[in-house]
Amino acid sequence: MTTTPHALVTGAQRLAHDLLVPRAERVDQEGVPASHVEAVKRAGLLGVVAPREYGGADAPVSVARETAEILSGACCSTWFVQTQHHTPVKLLATYDSPAREKLLRPLATGELMAGIAFAHVRAFPRVPVRAVPREGGWRFEGKVPWYTGWGLNDVMLLAGVTDTAEVVFVCVEAREQPGLTPSAPMRLAALSAARTVSLELDGLWVPEEAVVLRAPQEEFALIDLPRAANASPAVFGVAYAALDLVARSPDGEETARSLRARLDQVRREAYALADRPAAADSVPERLAVKTRAFDLLRAATTAAIVAGGGRSMALDSRAQRLAREGMFLLVQGQTAEARRTHLGSLASG
Known part of the structure; x- marks a missing residue:
């Protein structure tokens, strides 16, 4: 993962290290507590893409992606709860409406989620x-x-x-x-x-x-479907977290290094595509890269299970949690075309 010299990335890393990672297995079994949401708010992460004039950070998209990778790799449940927040913020910031003046500032500052x-x-x-x-x-x-x-x-x-x-x-x-x-x-x-x-x-x-x-609806689909075809930063966040486990295991270092190099390449391709205008004819290319990212996510989380051995079957196993989170990401935000593309890829080997 890259290192972006931005305060929000540093704050996300600190939050992950101090709170999210140590408690992730407990949260997985008991639920995301309100205190985790409050910690995300205090870190300023609810305003990462919000306009500065409304109290947000207006950070570059690279920062938004990296903070998403950090949070998802640390505690995917917490990431998933807070990631919903950013779409309403983007819509309110993009389209003029009475709701904007009422809600955008409290959403941008984290007063509301x-x-x-x-x-x-x-x-x-x-x-x-x-x-x-x-x-x-x-x-x-x-x-x-x-x-x-x-x-x-x-x-x-x-x-x-x-x-x-x-x-x-x-x-x-x-x-x-x-x-x-x-x-x-x-x-x-x-x-x-x-x-x-x-x-x-x-x-x-x-x-x-x-x-x-x-x-x-047709106009909405023209914008939404290409965007939904992009690989989620959470796919990379969970995959990198799994490879960290593999690298620390006996005999796992070479496997982790090989998978990480391939994941780095797909990550670069996925984000380059995401940065292009969301043209309808770009959907097949985006879905092809997204499917490759899924393949590597599955390989990384499987490697973590294998490296953990029998311990991976315990409900408090980090490898098992990451594998289940990876399974979830395969269908999160899935469209019919994404499903067909992924199934076709699996059928062709």
């Missing part, structure tokens, strides 16, 4: 959540299959699709209220600690001033 409830929009033409216009606002009907950070987030970025195929993004309080009912926390094979629930929406009413963005 946001989650996201819009991955279901990628299921279009299926519409799990429908947005229905009403006088002075919108009513939302349907089911949000996944919402992470319940009980830790203050607000959520919720999206629904109208009968005219328009996507409506709104910010609402992340709490049970009339028209919004959470499920019990999900028990998952990995990242149960991130407090993921589903949300039943039964006529949730949201005023017009809470709207962040309205866009035709």
Whole structure:
């Protein structure tokens, strides 16, 4: 991993060393505590991409990526809870709306933390959540299959699709209220600690001033799908953490060195692609690199399991936790095209 001389990177490294890594196995079993979220806020990491005029750091994208790698490699559950926050911040900063003046500054400074409830929009033409216009606002009907950070987030970025195929993004309080009912926390094979629930929406009413963005679904897809095709920094963060374990094991140094060199190369390619304009015709190339990153993530976490031997089967094993987190990252934010590309790669060997 590179070293960027930026205060946020230094703060993330300190947070990882002092808090996240020592407690990661406990958090994995017991859940992300509010104290971890507060520590992320104190480190200024919720404002990494936020505009400076609203109290954020407005840091380069390289800093945002590196801090994400550090947090995910240290405690993927904590990373996953806080990473949701950055999308609402970006949308509020990019598009003028009444919600911007109300929410952007408290989100940028970490006074508030946001989650996201819009991955279901990628299921279009299926519409799990429908947005229905009403006088002075919108009513939302349907089911949000996944919402992470319940009980830790203050607000959520919720999206629904109208009968005219328009996507409506709104910010609402992340709490049970009339028209919004959470499920019990999900028990998952990995990242149960991130407090993921589903949300039943039964006529949730949201005023017009809470709207962040309205866009035709086709226009949203043109921006969203190329971005979703990029390899996540967390893939590299977890893979590097696994290779650190391998390197410290008997007979593992050469394996770690070889895998690290290949991972470094794919990382460079992935970030170079991510820095290009998000053209629709770039999706296949981005997905090919993303799939190679997945292959190396799987190899790195498998190597950590092998190096750990029988100890890797214990629930408090770091190697086992990283392997389960790697499994989660294979499907996190997955689109239908990403699934087809990954399965095709596996079939061809």
